[in-house]
Each structure stands twice: as C-alpha cells, then as structure tokens.
Amino acid sequence: MTPRGTNQQMPVSTPVGESESMIEAIRQVVAERLNDLDGVVALRKAAAGVAPHLFRQGDDADGYIRLSELEIVPRYPLMTVVSKLHKTFPDVRLGVVARGCDERAYVEMAKREQIDPDRLTIIGFACTAEEAQGCYCAAPYPQQLAVGTPPPPGPANPLVAEYDAISPLPGLGEGSGVRAAISPLPGLGERSGVRAAISPLPGLGEGSGVRAAMSLDERRVFWKRQFVKCIKCYGCRNICPECFCEACAMEDAAWVEPGVLAPPFPVFHLIRAMHMASRCVACRQCELTCPAHIPLTVLYDLMRRDMETLLGYVPGADIAVQPPLSLTLTDAPLSPRPPFLPPPWGGAGGGEGSGVRAVRASAGH
Amino acid sequence: MSDNGADTLRPADKLRPFEPKIIGFLCRWCSYPGADLAGTSRIKYPPNLLPIRVMCSGRVSAEMVLRTFRAGADGVLVMGCHIGDCHYSSGNHRTAKRIPLLRNLLGYVGINPDRLRLAWVSAAEALRFVQVTTEFVEEIRELGPLSQEVTG
Numbered sequence: 001m002t003p004r005g006t007n008q009q010m011p012v013s014t015p016v017g018e019s020e021s022m023i024e025a026i027r028q029v030v031a032e033r034l035n036d037l038d039g040v041v042a043l044r045k046a047a048a049g050v051a052p053h054l055f056r057q058g059d060d061a062d063g064y065i066r067l068s069e070l071e072i073v074p075r076y077p078l079m080t081v082v083s084k085l086h087k088t089f090p091d092v093r094l095g096v097v098a099r100g101c102d103e104r105a106y107v108e109m110a111k112r113e114q115i116d117p118d119r120l121t122i123i124g125f126a127c128t129a130e131e132a133q134g135c136y137c138a139a140p141y142p143q144q145l146a147v148g149t150p151p152p153p154g155p156a157n158p159l160v161a162e163y164d165a166i167s168p169l170p171g172l173g174e175g176s177g178v179r180a181a182i183s184p185l186p187g188l189g190e191r192s193g194v195r196a197a198i199s200p201l202p203g204l205g206e207g208s209g210v211r212a213a214m215s216l217d218e219r220r221v222f223w224k225r226q227f228v229k230c231i232k233c234y235g236c237r238n239i240c241p242e243c244f245c246e247a248c249a250m251e252d253a254a255w256v257e258p259g260v261l262a263p264p265f266p267v268f269h270l271i272r273a274m275h276m277a278s279r280c281v282a283c284r285q286c287e288l289t290c291p292a293h294i295p296l297t298v299l300y301d302l303m304r305r306d307m308e309t310l311l312g313y314v315p316g317a318d319i320a321v322q323p324p325l326s327l328t329l330t331d332a333p334l335s336p337r338p339p340f341l342p343p344p345w346g347g348a349g350g351g352e353g354s355g356v357r358a359v360r361a362s363a364g365h
Numbered sequence: 366m367s368d369n370g371a372d373t374l375r376p377a378d379k380l381r382p383f384e385p386k387i388i389g390f391l392c393r394w395c396s397y398p399g400a401d402l403a404g405t406s407r408i409k410y411p412p413n414l415l416p417i418r419v420m421c422s423g424r425v426s427a428e429m430v431l432r433t434f435r436a437g438a439d440g441v442l443v444m445g446c447h448i449g450d451c452h453y454s455s456g457n458h459r460t461a462k463r464i465p466l467l468r469n470l471l472g473y474v475g476i477n478p479d480r481l482r483l484a485w486v487s488a489a490e491a492l493r494f495v496q497v498t499t500e501f502v503e504e505i506r507e508l509g510p511l512s513q514e515v516t517g
Contacts, residue, residue: 265435327458
C-alpha cells in the first residue's frame with residue numbers, strides 16, 4: 001500500500017531543486033509569520049510519509065528544528081484540520097500553508113461558518129505545472145500567493161469533455177454497435193482504463209477529429225459500471241473539506257437503503273453530487289482517495305459548471321458571494337441561457353427551468 | 366438496459382401494456398388545492414398520478430426525488446405556487462433552482478431528465494393541473510418504464 005495521498009495517479013515528482021527551494025521559501029515565510037500567529041498548520045514529515053502538524057513559536061527550544069521537516073507534497077485537506085482547531089479553540093489565530101484548492105476550500109468553509117476568516121492567515125504557494133496538469137486544475141494557485149509563480153492552468157478533464165462532444169451522429173443510436181464499442185470490462189481503476197472504456201467509437205477514432213457525445217444509454221452504462229465498484233467506504237465524504245454536516249444524508253436510512261452494496265443507484269452518489277454542486281472546489285481529494293477509482297470529480301465538475309452557467313456561482317472564488325441555492329431568485333437569479341448545448345437525448349429541453357418553460361409554453365395551446 | 370430490465374418484470378406484467386407510475390409532489394397551498402379543484406369540478410385526469418401533499422415545493426429535496434425514482438416511479442412531477450405566490454414567500458425559489466440542477470444531473474448519469482418535471486400550478490388552475498398531468502403521463506408513456514434504465 002502506498003500511503004494515502006501519495007497515490008500513483010498524482011504526479012508529484014517535481015524537479016528536486018525547484019521544489020526544494022520552494023519549500024525553503026515557505027519555511028522562511030512560516031518562520032516569519034509565527035512571530036504574530038499562535039501557530040501554522042502544514043504538513044510535516046512523519047514515519048510513513050507526511051502528516052498534518054501545528055508548527056508553533058518556541059517549538060524548537062529543545063534544539064530540534066521541526067520547521068525543517070515542513071513538507072508540501074502530497075496535497076492534503078488541511079482546511080479540515082484548521083476548522084477543527086478553530087472550533088476547539090475559539091481564540092486561536094492560525095496560519096496555514098495552502099495551495100489553490102486549499103484556499104478555495106477555506107472560502108466555502110468560511111461562508112458556512114466552519115472557519116473564522118478573521119483568525120486565519122493563508123500562506124499560499126503555487127502548484128507545479130505537472131500538478132496542475134494531473135489535477136486538471138483550472139486555478140492551481142491561491143489568490144493570496146506568497147511563494148512561487150502561477151503555473152499555466154491544467155487541461156479540462158477529458159471525461160468532462162466527452163459531455164461537450166458533438167451530439168451522436170444519426171445512426172449511432174441503439175443497436176448500431178456503439179454499445180458494443182464500450183469495453184466489456186468495467187474501467188478498472190486507472191484513468192487510462194476509464195478512458196478506454198468509453199472513447200472508442202467505430203470510425204470515430206482519436207485521429208478523425210470527431211468525437212461523438214455519449215448517448216443517455218452510454219452514460220448510464222458507464223456510470224453504473226463505475227458506481228457498482230463502490231464499496232461504500234464513505235472515503236469521498238470523509239476526505240472532503242466541504243463535507244461537514246453533522247447529519248449526513250448518505251447515512252440516513254430514509255435516503256440510502258442500509259446494507260445494500262454496491263450502494264443503491266441512483267441514490268447514493270447522486271445525493272453527494274447534488275450536495276457538491278454549490279460546494280465542490282475541485283480539489284479532487286475524493287477521487288484520489290477512492291479505493292475503487294470512481295471518477296467522481298467528473299460528475300462534480302459538471303455540476304460545478306452548471307452552477308456557473310445557471311447561477312453564475314463559482315465555489316471558492318469569492319468569499320463575499322453567498323451560495324445561491326438558498327437565496328431568492330431576486331438575489332441570485334437563474335440564467336435564461338441553457339446550461340449546455342442541445343442535449344443528446346433530443347428532448348424538449350434539458351436546460352434551466354426547462355420543465356417550467358416547456359409547461360408554460362404548452363399551457364397556451 | 367432494456368434487455369435486463371425486461372427480465373425483472375413478472376410474466377403477467379409483460380402481457381399488460383405499460384402504465385406509467387407518476388409521483389406528484391404537490392404544494393399544500395397552491396397545487397394540491399388546484400388538483401382538488403379539478404376533482405370537485407369533475408375534470409378527468411390520468412389515474413397514473415399519485416399526488417403527495419407537501420407543505421412547500423421547496424421541501425422536495427433531491428433526496429426525495431431520487432428515492433422516488435429508486436422506489437420505482439417512472440416520472441416525478443413537482444408542482445408549486447407560481448413565483449411570487451409562495452406561501453413562504455421564497456420557498457419555491459429554491460425549487461426553481463434545485464430541479465433544473467437535478468434534471469441535469471440525471472442526464473449526466475444517463476437517466477432521461479424529462480422524467481422529472483417542475484410546474485407552477487395555482488389553486489385556481491384546475492385545467493392547467495389536468496393539462497400538465499396528462500401531458501407528462503403521455504410523455505413518460507413514450508419513454509417507457511424507468512426500471513429498464515435503473516435496475517438493468
């Protein structure tokens with residue numbers, strides 16, 4: 001077993017010199033900030049990898065320089081630790097060594113009163129270009145950048161791009177062999193396996209420059225093959241910095257039948273996806289943690305995108321903007337634009353309020 | 366998929382034509398009285414709709430809709446007061462945002478989003494209630510049973 005977080009999917013290998021100088025710079029900033037803070041939360045070398053640690057002024061009085069053991073790799077949901085400390089010690093003023101995703105997590109947690117923004121100082125550093133690529137990260141650096149230079153944003157997740165591909169060509173529907181093109185084996189883990197499970201369409205290879213969107217049937221087959229791998233470990237929820245509800249709907253027998261494994265479709269994963277819509281900050285910890293390698297962030301990315309298109313809300317972007325789902329239409333209006341291109345199922349409309357609009361339109365005749 | 370789904374049906378069901386099972390979540394202040402008015406006015410609407418009275422359409426959470434599908438509904442119809450008429454002033458504003466998001470999510474995992482519909486029906490709109498319901502039932506009849514999509 002590799003230690004949690006050092007999952008082989010995450011490219012963490014950065015040029016040694018660069019990453020060493022980066023860590024050294026961060027250590028310096030932390031040492032400075034410790035003069036006026038009660039402590040700084042960061043990762044520290046531990047017996048097996050790293051662990052979150054609260055660095056404090058005077059720690060090193062015994063001659064053991066703990067700050068020299070400060071680490072920044074792998075990514076870790078440090079804001080969860082900060083939240084616990086803030087709640088337990090209502091006066092303590094903390095700093096935290098944070099990446100872009102950590103800062104976004106902090107923003108959403110502060111809005112929901114999990115972290116006190118007045119008692120937290122962000123010591124931000126930029127991810128490497130490789131990390132940004134591996135995470136498909138659109139914003140691989142914090143707004144409060146203290147160390148490092150912003151790398152170019154990573155590419156979009158190719159699985160999300162499948163949803164943007166052109167609608168299925170006529171004749172590629174049921175029984176045309178499209179379903180046969182889906183790999184008979186469930187995408188077993190690696191991203192490459194997942195890609196292989198859906199990418200090949202007959203005559204529409206990588207080289208042709210044409211990709212067909214997944215039909216509803218293909219989507220369902222794909223996701224059911226993913227969800228059936230779920231061992232219901234709740235790891236995705238437990239690692240998530242935004243999952244802090246005291247009563248979790250995914251543990252409520254009213255919504256998720258207990259004792260059913262794989263967890264019931266379409267309930268379990270879709271509840272989480274709905275709850276993530278206004279919260280997910282695309283840190284991808286859930287996907288890295290998932291022992292079944294379910295590409296969870298594809299769903300969450302799509303939901304994030306809908307939030308942006310429908311409601312103009314980007315989780316983690318601005319601490320002053322309240323989550324729109326609990327606001328009125330006056331305070332957070334719905335966009336009249338459809339959230340995406342004509343849906344492949346060709347229905348009356350898959351878009352915003354289309355249920356409402358379709359009915360309204362039909363009321364006339 | 367359809368081939369697997371058919372196996373789960375009892376043989377007797379195979380002989381019977383498909384009758385959609387629709388659950389309607391009707392708000393207590395507008396849509397439920399609207400449905401009531403349809404009944405007392407002797408206006409016929411399809412018996413496929415099983416109305417469930419909720420205090421507000423904003424009460425209809427994603428969890429409720431998903432469980433309803435899970436429990437075997439072929440379609441879910443959420444009805445509430447028109448925007449501006451909500452008894453709780455902004456309860457249906459939440460519905461107006463939640464349902465489109467959930468429709469999209471259903472589409473992303475391959476469940477036809479047209480199986481979930483949101484409609485505003487006031488207490489006086491008995492005819493509209495009947496029209497929306499009839500339309501929706503016919504639409505779901507064309508889509509076929511959801512069990513084919515979910516349990517297959």
